[in-house]
Amino acid sequence: MGRLILTVDDSSTMRQMITFTLKGAGFDVVEAGDGVEALEVAVGKKLDLIVTDVNMPRMDGITLVQRLRALPQFKFTPILVLTTESDASMKMKGKEAGATGWIVKPFSPEKLLDTVNKVI
Amino acid sequence: MSRWFSSSPASGPTPAEAPPAPLLADHGAALLRLAACEARMLEGQVNFLTPELLQADSLVREAAGTLEDALKTLDRSVQHQHLLAGEIQAAMQSTLEGDTDGASGSSFDAMSATIMGTLDGFVNHITEISESTAQLADQVNDIRERSFRMETMLEELSEIAGRTHLLSLNASIEAAHARQFGAGFAVVAGEVSKLADRSTALSNTIQEQVLGTRQALERTDAHVHAIASQDMNVAMASRGESEALVMSLRTSNWVVKDLVIQLEENARKVTEQVGHVVRSLQFEDLVHQTLMACLKELGNLMEQSQAWKALEVSLKAGEPLGPALAALEATLGQIEGARVQFRAVKSGSLAAGEVDLF
Numbered sequence: 001m002g003r004l005i006l007t008v009d010d011s012s013t014m015r016q017m018i019t020f021t022l023k024g025a026g027f028d029v030v031e032a033g034d035g036v037e038a039l040e041v042a043v044g045k046k047l048d049l050i051v052t053d054v055n056m057p058r059m060d061g062i063t064l065v066q067r068l069r070a071l072p073q074f075k076f077t078p079i080l081v082l083t084t085e086s087d088a089s090m091k092m093k094g095k096e097a098g099a100t101g102w103i104v105k106p107f108s109p110e111k112l113l114d115t116v117n118k119v120i
Numbered sequence: 121m122s123r124w125f126s127s128s129p130a131s132g133p134t135p136a137e138a139p140p141a142p143l144l145a146d147h148g149a150a151l152l153r154l155a156a157c158e159a160r161m162l163e164g165q166v167n168f169l170t171p172e173l174l175q176a177d178s179l180v181r182e183a184a185g186t187l188e189d190a191l192k193t194l195d196r197s198v199q200h201q202h203l204l205a206g207e208i209q210a211a212m213q214s215t216l217e218g219d220t221d222g223a224s225g226s227s228f229d230a231m232s233a234t235i236m237g238t239l240d241g242f243v244n245h246i247t248e249i250s251e252s253t254a255q256l257a258d259q260v261n262d263i264r265e266r267s268f269r270m271e272t273m274l275e276e277l278s279e280i281a282g283r284t285h286l287l288s289l290n291a292s293i294e295a296a297h298a299r300q301f302g303a304g305f306a307v308v309a310g311e312v313s314k315l316a317d318r319s320t321a322l323s324n325t326i327q328e329q330v331l332g333t334r335q336a337l338e339r340t341d342a343h344v345h346a347i348a349s350q351d352m353n354v355a356m357a358s359r360g361e362s363e364a365l366v367m368s369l370r371t372s373n374w375v376v377k378d379l380v381i382q383l384e385e386n387a388r389k390v391t392e393q394v395g396h397v398v399r400s401l402q403f404e405d406l407v408h409q410t411l412m413a414c415l416k417e418l419g420n421l422m423e424q425s426q427a428w429k430a431l432e433v434s435l436k437a438g439e440p441l442g443p444a445l446a447a448l449e450a451t452l453g454q455i456e457g458a459r460v461q462f463r464a465v466k467s468g469s470l471a472a473g474e475v476d477l478f
Contacts, residue, residue, distance in 0.1 A: 011405035013184045017398050020195070055409065084409055086473065095478045104473025106402035109395045115475050 002028045003120060004045065008038040008052040008064065009082070014105075018051060018082070021109040022116070035059025039067060047077055049120050054083040054090065062090075062097050069098035078119040082107060155432045162425035166418045173418070177411045184404035191397050198390045205383045212376055232366045239362050246355035253348040260341045267334045274327045281319035288313035399472060420455050427451040 005027050007018045012033075019029045030045070032038035034056040042050070050068065054061035061081055068074040078100040083090075086104045094102055100119050103112065291309035295302030427448050434444035 009405075011408060013181075013188060013401060013404040016188055017401055020191070021398060024195070084406060091476065099478065101475065101477040103475050105406065106399045106472060108472035109398050111472055111475055115477070118477065 002026050003048040004028045004030065005049045005051060005116070006030050006032065006038060006042055006045070006047050008032045008035065008050065008056070008061065010034055010053065010056040014053065014082075018107075018112070021107075021112055024109075025113050025116075027116075035061065035064035035067070038064055042068065042074065047074070049116060050074070050077060050079045051082050051116075052079065054081060054085050054094070062093050065094065065097040065099050080115065080119065082112075152432055152435045155428045155435070159425045159428040159432065162421050162428070166422045166425065170415060170418050173411050173414055177408055180404050180407045184401055187397070187401055191394065191401065194390070194397075195394060198387055198394065201383065201387050201390075205380055205387065208376065208380055208383075212373070212380070229370075232370060235362065235366055239359050243355045243359050246352065250348045250352050253344050257341055257344045257348070260337050260344065264334060264337050264341075267330050267337070270330050271327060274323050274330065278320055278323045278327075281316045281323060284319070285313055285316035288316060417459070420459060423455050424452065427455070 005022055007015055007022070007029055008031075009015045009018065010033050015031045015033075019031060022029050030041055032041045035052075036058045038050070038052065039059075052061040052064055059067075061083065065079050065081070068077070068079065079098065080101045080103055081094045081099045082103045082105060084105045085091075091102050101115060103115060288309045291312070292306055295306035295309055298305070430451070431444050431448045434447070435441065
């Protein structure tokens with residue numbers, strides 16, 4: 001069985017592009033449309049990596065990272081933030097919340113896979 | 121006084137520097153009309169732009185959906201192409217190159233060399249057989265010559281036997297002339313005659329055997345010559361055909377290898393293009409976020425319009441201008457506070473964004 005990655009984004013296109021790229025490289029992928037759904041999906045799963053957007057309805061990506069880090073199960077799970085936000089203060093918020101890395105959209109499949117393979 | 125009413129006209133609503141009462145009396149009605157006009161214009165612009173932006177968002181989303189489907193189909197085709205190229209390569213390796221584990225593997229060129237080496241060995245062997253056959257033919261010739269010489273000697277032997285027989289006959293006649301004195305000689309002459317007869321008989325028998333042997337040699341010689349010429353012809357023809365076959369296989373091998381390389385290069389280029397498509401398709405999300413930010417600003421404009429309308433209502437109701445303007449200022453301040461602080465999408469192109477690992 002391949003490594004399992006959770007991708008969180010309110011854009012269906014983004015989810016599909018991320019899933020397409022990761023599955024093409026042999027990873028298994030589960031999806032969620034926002035932070036709340038991501039927490040529901042993550043429960044009970046052995047996730048090897050989480051890739052999340054920032055601006056989402058119901059629960060944003062920064063809050064999701066904080067909530068995940070509060071769970072013992074995901075204390076050390078790599079979390080990459082994939083967002084249009086490139087503001088330094090936002091990056092700092094992500095880092096303080098416990099994110100492992102920050103990728104600015106749009107991503108190139110090659111760069112995404114390179115980053116995933118570095119942190120996973 | 122306030123931020124809104126002290127700034128330049130270009131950056132906000134018309135400033136109002138604590139207008140004196142006479143000015144208000146003179147221009148109150150004009151201000152009322154301006155406020156109403158401003159509110160209507162803002163509402164009209166917002167009402168026009170909002171559905172336009174929503175439609176743009178919908179169109180982009182639909183286009184992205186279609187492109188996603190096309191991308192998935194393209195990807196399946198590429199995967200299939202990769203699979204086929206792999207199968208062709210595997211088939212080529214198993215049929216032409218054998219195992220590639222290094223221990224027992226041999227290249228197609230090595231296989232060709234082995235085939236040609238075997239054929240060379242075969243031809244050399246056939247050549248040796250031909251040479252032996254030629255030597256055999258020489259020996260047959262030698263035996264034939266010896267048999268001729270034996271026949272000559274046998275003829276001489278027959279002649280000697282005949283002369284011996286004649287001599288014994290003459291001796292018998294002479295013994296008869298000698299009467300009782302030649303009786304013993306007559307016996308010897310008789311024995312010599314018998315020996316001569318036996319010699320003649322033996323000579324004839326040997327001559328028959330020699331003749332039979334020579335005839336067998338002639339047949340053997342014919343077979344040997346036939347074998348020698350056929351062996352060489354067949355060997356040379358087989359070698360030529362095998363060389364042509366190996367060359368043909370080698371050419372096919374090169375062609376297939378070249379095709380597989382081209383196929384892989386093509387698949388690599390398609391994969392590269394798929395990467396560009398994946399990156400470009402994200403414009404849907406970027407455009408969506410940009411449009412949503414625009415819609416949020418339009419919402420702010422609508423609130424601004426409502427604020428101006430409230431001012432109009434207040435003034436029409438005869439309320440004092442000061443509190444009405446203060447209320448407008450407070451509302452506009454709130455709207456400014458809620459304004460999007462930075463652009464949702466900073467990237468001005470679809471180049472891949474930066475990556476930071478903490």
